[in-house]
Amino acid sequence: MPIGLALPQYGVLADPTLTARVAAEAEAIGYDRLWTADRILVPNEPRSRYPGGDGTIPAEFRTFLDPLTLLTVAAGATTRARLGTSTLNALWQPPALLARTLTTIDRLSGGRLDVGIGLGWSKDEYQAVGVPWEGKAxxxxxxxxxxxAFWAGGEDVRHTGALWTVPPSTVLSLPVQRPRPPVLLGGVSPAALERAGRRSDGWLGIGLPMPALHGIRDQLHRAAHAAGRDPLALRLILRANPVITATPAPAEQVPQRGTVGQIAEYFTTTIRQLGAEPLLDLHHAARSADEYLALAREFHDALGA
Known part of the structure; x- marks a missing residue:
């Protein structure tokens, strides 16, 4: 089963000079997927509760690098690992421009891009980019x-909708992957899971208790079946941002906290029961690139990959 690793991107690891090194060494360790996330700012008086922990926005998010720029660097530093966003807040920019950027990264990487999209949780970030919070779906x-439409390309690309109009146009710069790069969608609401099952190639999730994950998998499969799609073709990618402890944490805290062995066992269970793809984000566990890579190797070994 493919194993993913988040690229250094925020907090003390928000140093773009680390990107190429960590990407290349992670690929050499054996990681099959390299991922970036998407943040803009931390408001001083947030209007939205952070969806994790006690609701406080992590201090590390005060320093954050652009996800697509880092994937561009990683594309040149690797040859095998797929490159993805978990997740990209795609609504923060016009889709025509986003299509061009994502097409470029897919071409630079030789067709290794996974486009993971979410809606985000911060009203303040939406306000900062001038995009309405209401009507996100x-x-x-x-x-x-x-x-x-842009990824299909050709001499008659067009779109007419409530928000954007693309006049009949010629678009010949196309992704390597046809008919398009894989699109993965996040979200845990019934509407988000229905959308993912209906029109995505997989679901981007977080480490949740196994009963909840089984329920989500079943909802995705029902939505895919209702849309006439193959439920078994949907990928499940589970991201964990663990705090690593020296001694075992209580079972209910895993995978948010725990030893390397505990978190690896959690992922082994999700692989065995759900066919899920692990995504390890070690920003809360490492303070340097050397420590990040050492932990990445330890996790890779623990997962038996």
Whole structure:
């Protein structure tokens, strides 16, 4: 089963000079997927609760690098690992421009891009980029429509919708992957899971208790079946941002906290029961690139990959 690693991107690891080194060494260790996330700012008086822990936005998010720029660097530093976003807040930019950028990264990487998209959780970030918080779901649906139109390409690319109009146009710069790069969608609401099952190639999730993950998998499969799609073709990618402890943490805290062995065992269980793809984000566990890579190797060994 493919194993993913987040590239250094925020907090003390928000140093773009680390990107090429960590990407290349992670690939050499054996990681099959390299991922970036998407943040803009930390408001001083947040209007939205962070969806994790006690709701406080992590201090590390005060320093954050652009996800697509880092994937561009990683594309040149690797040859095998797939490159993805978990998740990209795609609504923060016009979809026509986003299609061009994602197409370029897919071409640079020789067809190794996974486009993971989420809606985000911060009203303040939406305000900062001038995008309405209300109507996000409809905006995402139309964003996907525009992306697919540009990725199909040709001499008659067009789109007419509530938010964007693309006049009949010629677009000949196409992704390597056909008919498009894989699109993965996040979210845990019934509407988000229905959308993922209906029109995505997989679901981007977080480490949750196994009963919850089984329920989510079943909802995705029902939505895919209702849309006439193959439920078994959907990928499940589970991200964990663990705090590594020297002694075992209580079972209910895993995979948010625990030893390397505990978190590896959690992922081994999700692989065995759900066919899930692990995604390890070690920003809360490492303070330097050397420590990050050492932990990455330890996890890779523990997972038996």
């Amino acid at each position: 409809a905006r995402l649906e139309e964003t996907l429509d525009v992306l697919e």
